[in-house]
Amino acid sequence: MKDSEPVGVAIVGLGNWGRNHVRTLMNLKECRVRWIHDISPQAVEAQLALYPSLAATDSLGLILNDPEVRAVVIASSARSHYEIARAALLAGKDVFIEKPMTLRLTEAEEICRLAREGGRQDGARQDGARIVQVGHLFLHHPSVQYVKKLIEAGELGEVYYIYSQRLNLGVVRNDENSLWSLAPHDISLTDYLLGGEPESLKATGGCYLQTGIEDVIFLTLTYPGGRLAHIHVSWLDPHKIRRLTIVGSRKMVVFDDMETTEKIRIYDKGISRLNYENYGESLSIRTGDIHIPSVPNTEPLKLQMQHFIACVRERRRPLVGAEEGMAVVRTLTLAGCELGGMGATGHAGI
Ligand SMILES: NC(=O)c1ccc[n+]([C@@H]2O[C@H](COP(=O)([O-])OP(=O)(O)OC[C@H]3O[C@@H](n4cnc5c(N)ncnc54)[C@H](O)[C@@H]3O)[C@@H](O)[C@H]2O)c1
Secondary structure: OOOOOEEEEEOOOOOOHHHHHHHHHHHOOEEEEEEEEOOHHHHHHHHHOOOOOOEOOOOOOHHHHHOOEEEEEEEHHHHHHHHHHHHHHOOEEEEEEEEEOOHHHHHHHHHHHHHOOOOOOOOOOOOOOEEEEEOHHHOOOOHHHHHHHHHHHOOOOOOOEEEEEEEEEEOOOOEEEEHHHHHHHHHHHHHHHHHHOOOOEEEEOOOOOOEOOEEEEEEEEEEEHHHEEEEEEEEEEEEEEEEEEEOOOOOEEEEEOOOOOEEEEEEEEEEEEEEEOOOOEEEEEEEEEEOOOOOOOOHHHHHHHHHHHHHHHHOOOOOOOOOHHHHHHHHHEEEEEEOOOOOOOOOOOO
16 A cells, blocks of 8 residues: 555444444545444445545455545444454454454454454465454543643653442433443553553442343552552533643642543642651642643544554554453453442443
8 A cells, every 4th residue: 555545444333333434434544444344234324425525335354345444433333343343454454443342351352362363264365463442532632642641741740549330310321330331441541540450359349230241330440559549420410521640759630521621630639748857657648730731622532533544555463453452351350240230341241
């Protein structure tokens, strides 16, 4: 492929979220949407009404056999991710998979293996590994990137703990619990900001509206070095909150995604340990300024998909690859096992 040529992509899954992928990819000059596909004719019709120039097919096979399709963007229901991603990798395509990457850890492991081996089951693919990117959108959020840089630069000192809240009244699902519906975002964020996977976890949840489907989850993750992350997700709450608080030894940061512009506040606050030679140690509270940095307001979905297309073109490892997606599935699975209810997959009938 020439450097200047747009990357041919197909979009599978045109529901509430998939239509955002259509809009975003239609506006990226770096790619060309060759096909759209959904098992629901209504979902396809709705996109064709908006973008009459698009080509639609009800055959996934046709898409996978089209040599002009370099990459498949999978935004279908979570339970279908594995089958579609597996078929696309076996056909030699690069894939973008919405979160959660799969519903079972064994499936995630297989996607990782197929990506590493270049898709072909006999491992005989000519041009190496496939690109797999997972849709943990918030890692592409300019505010999250800003906070990550603060941590890496040591501005916060040692990060002690993080807590996040993702709460609202609705959308109540009947085929998945609030853990699998909402927490993938927060788990991917805490993994990213703390630089790895948790060593252990505790999860509790409550089913109030429907039998066996948790409406609210409290998940506590322990990362290496005793660093804690606490994740509270719920679709049964009076407040709409999307907030992440990071407490470090030098400074503290709040990322509030409900704010339209001032999403980050850096608190120059902390507790210092003073060392008096004669009087032993003492703790002193320090309250300094609150800084609100100016962070660009670029749409994370656009940044995420530009990154994917660049990785496909340059054969680069994505920020959120298959391994990172699998780590989130592992945490969700372990938390789901603790909860009981819908079991490890958090989905009805799986
Ligand atoms: N990154 C984010 O912030 C974000 C936000 C919302 C949803 N999502 C994820 O996006 C995915 C889709 O969510 P949604 O809210 O659009 O769901 P949805 O139910 O609105 O849409 C799913 C679509 O997938 C189609 N579909 C199901 N199985 C299919 C198959 N085998 N082949 C082709 N099409 C198939 C359905 O017909 C439907 O149109 C989920 O994985 C969800 O977790 C991500």
